[in-house]
Amino acid sequence: MMTGMERLKAAINGTPADRIPVFCNLLDQGAGELGMSLEEYYASGECVAEAQLRMCARFGYDNVWSLFYVGKEAELMGCGRMIYAADGPPNVGEMVVRTYDDIDKLTVPDDITAHPAFAEEMKCLRILRSEVGGKQPICAYVTASMTMPAMLMGMEKWMQLLMMGPPEVRDRLLAKCADLCRKRLAAYHELGVDIVVYSNPFGSTDFIPLKFFHELSVPWMERDLASAASAGIVYYCGSARFGAIIDTILDKLALPAFYLSPHDDIAACKTVIAGRALTCGIINDIMLRTWTRDEIRAEVKRIIDAGMPGGHFLFGTLVMPCSIPEESICTMLDAAYEFGRIGTP
Amino acid sequence: MLQRVMRLYADAVLDTDRDRALQVVTDAVEAHVSPEEVVFEIVLPSLESMMTAVSEGQGVSLAQHYMAAQIGAEVVEEMIPRFAARPATVGRVIIGTAPGDFHGLGKRIVTGCLKAMMVDVVDLGLNIPAERFVDEAVARHAQVIAVSTMMLHTALGEGGSLGVRRLLRERGLEGRIRIAVGGAPYRFDPNLYKAVEADAWAENGILAGKVITDLIHEVTP
Numbered sequence: 431m432m433t434g435m436e437r438l439k440a441a442i443n444g445t446p447a448d449r450i451p452v453f454c455n456l457l458d459q460g461a462g463e464l465g466m467s468l469e470e471y472y473a474s475g476e477c478v479a480e481a482q483l484r485m486c487a488r489f490g491y492d493n494v495w496s497l498f499y500v501g502k503e504a505e506l507m508g509c510g511r512m513i514y515a516a517d518g519p520p521n522v523g524e525m526v527v528r529t530y531d532d533i534d535k536l537t538v539p540d541d542i543t544a545h546p547a548f549a550e551e552m553k554c555l556r557i558l559r560s561e562v563g564g565k566q567p568i569c570a571y572v573t574a575s576m577t578m579p580a581m582l583m584g585m586e587k588w589m590q591l592l593m594m595g596p597p598e599v600r601d602r603l604l605a606k607c608a609d610l611c612r613k614r615l616a617a618y619h620e621l622g623v624d625i626v627v628y629s630n631p632f633g634s635t636d637f638i639p640l641k642f643f644h645e646l647s648v649p650w651m652e653r654d655l656a657s658a659a660s661a662g663i664v665y666y667c668g669s670a671r672f673g674a675i676i677d678t679i680l681d682k683l684a685l686p687a688f689y690l691s692p693h694d695d696i697a698a699c700k701t702v703i704a705g706r707a708l709t710c711g712i713i714n715d716i717m718l719r720t721w722t723r724d725e726i727r728a729e730v731k732r733i734i735d736a737g738m739p740g741g742h743f744l745f746g747t748l749v750m751p752c753s754i755p756e757e758s759i760c761t762m763l764d765a766a767y768e769f770g771r772i773g774t775p
Numbered sequence: 776m777l778q779r780v781m782r783l784y785a786d787a788v789l790d791t792d793r794d795r796a797l798q799v800v801t802d803a804v805e806a807h808v809s810p811e812e813v814v815f816e817i818v819l820p821s822l823e824s825m826m827t828a829v830s831e832g833q834g835v836s837l838a839q840h841y842m843a844a845q846i847g848a849e850v851v852e853e854m855i856p857r858f859a860a861r862p863a864t865v866g867r868v869i870i871g872t873a874p875g876d877f878h879g880l881g882k883r884i885v886t887g888c889l890k891a892m893m894v895d896v897v898d899l900g901l902n903i904p905a906e907r908f909v910d911e912a913v914a915r916h917a918q919v920i921a922v923s924t925m926m927l928h929t930a931l932g933e934g935g936s937l938g939v940r941r942l943l944r945e946r947g948l949e950g951r952i953r954i955a956v957g958g959a960p961y962r963f964d965p966n967l968y969k970a971v972e973a974d975a976w977a978e979n980g981i982l983a984g985k986v987i988t989d990l991i992h993e994v995t996p
Contacts (some may be wrong), residue, residue, distance in 0.1 A: 478786060513875070513877070515875050515929075518875070518926050518929065519926070519930045521875070521876075521877045522877070523877075584877075584878075584879060584880075585878055585879065585880035586879040586883050589837075589838065589841050589880055590845075592838070593791055593793075593842055594793060594843060594845075595837055635834060636837060637836055637837045637838060638836050638838045638841060639789075639790075639836050639838060640792060641790075669959070669963075674834075692963070709976070714963050714964075716927055716960055716964045716967075717963065719927075719964070719966055720964070720966070720970075751927040751928065752928065753931060754926065
């Protein structure tokens with residue numbers, strides 16, 4: 431049987447494989463896997479690694495995560511308080527940018543790997559590498575500079591600054607966030623991460639007008655990615671659609687993979703990508719909470735039928751909510767393994 | 776002339792150009808367009824045209840919703856004191872995010888949109904318990920409680936819309952106060968509003984203006 435890494439490489443290179451790669455993003459579920467609260471769970475890199483390995487082995491999907499929760503990036507910029515829920519991801523509990531003067535006080539760590547807020551993720555990564563390195567793709571998550579301010583000052587205030595200025599204040603904040611992004615990308619590269627999901631909802635035309643995307647998002651993405659090797663970087667807009675800008679991303683940034691929105695037209699996006707990158711077709715996982723077995727199978731089949739012809743395709747989920755029944759997760763994965771079968775290499 | 780001004784204003788808003796939109800209004804006022812005409816012939820029709828565009832699936836981004844709501848609210852708030860007679864408000868809405876939810880952007884867009892539509896809005900802020908939503912709605916004679924959530928677990932939480940429904944039922948207020956919900960998880964599950972026992976949901980902040988005013992009319996004699 432092929433490993434997840436072999437399947438991923440086959441999908442990227444368009445070479446034979448037993449089936450398409452299947453990425454299932456179970457994060458908060460790890461706490462339940464180990465019988466812990468989310469707060470206890472996320473305090474330990476060993477626990478996160480153990481749960482990631484257990485869930486990947488039990489369900490049979492192809493990826494593991496070093497990501498704890500998205501808000502963790504704010505901790506690297508000085509956020510000292512997270513708010514935990516019993517059944518969902520932790521929220522940033524304090525905004526480190528409360529006034530524009532706070533922007534000048536923000537400090538981007540010189541060495542991300544030496545920062546205390548990164549210590550547990552480092553432990554997690556080292557365990558994942560030693561246990562499944564080279565066999566299962568290890569995924570990390572980096573927020574783009576255009577989106578990071580939402581975690582530092584809140585979406586509401588960031589939208590105001592972004593759209594109404596002052597532009598020089600906006601650009602001072604974006605410069606710091608781009609610096610953080612570059613340093614995080616370099617750290618993950620050094621630590622041997624296979625895939626970095628580069629998350630940029632503000633690089634989606636669901637969030638900003640197309641003109642604004644070209645004038646602001648593209649230049650800041652170029653700065654974020656200036657010193658990074660593009661291999662392994664996956665473009666993702668946090669469930670927002672971005673079919674309209676794929677060609678620009680390919681042209682300007684040459685990214686090798688696109689993790690679409692469940693609301694994107696997979697076949698249309700594949701046509702635009704035209705074999706130049708991996709297309710990741712994503713299920714609307716919120717509906718997994720209520721869909722029947724037949725509905726889940728029909729939706730998985732629809733996605734794979736739209737994306738698999740011609741190869742260069744991966745089936746994936748968003749960040750799966752805790753309220754999805756395990757039976758539905760199994761139904762989805764079994765359907766993906768069945769409909770995504772290609773043949774023995 | 777008003778039609779042309781409305782078009783200029785709507786184009787500036789769609790271009791997210793606040794300065795240009797406000798200049799269109801300033802020029803109109805200098806050309807003796809009345810404050811009432813600014814609100815009812817320029818701002819509201821431009822919001823309605825955006826609602827139509829969104830309903831028809833034409834791409835309108837979150838930033839454009841945000842700017843339309845903010846600019847519209849700003850213009851209406853400036854015009855109302857200049858009206859010849861104080862206008863009757865359409866109704867009153869209590870808005871906030873559910874307990875455990877700290878994402879305020881959607882709420883702000885809805886608030887701006889409602890203000891531009893001459894609806895009184897009481898914004899309670901973030902992380903609001905169900906009791907407070909209901910107590911404030913009763914104290915301020917609101918017709919609608921609007922609960923915004925960005926995450927599925929906060930949408931489904933007992934302290935959010937479900938808690939508001941329970942309290943309305945216990946206090947015999949269901950005939951007087953409606954519940955509207957909105958936010959990211961509802962866009963991924965259009966039946967989620969039923970699971971949280973709300974009366975209606977809106978796909979985005981601009982359409983929320985129409986959904987909420989429809990609810991107000993349901994309970995207003």
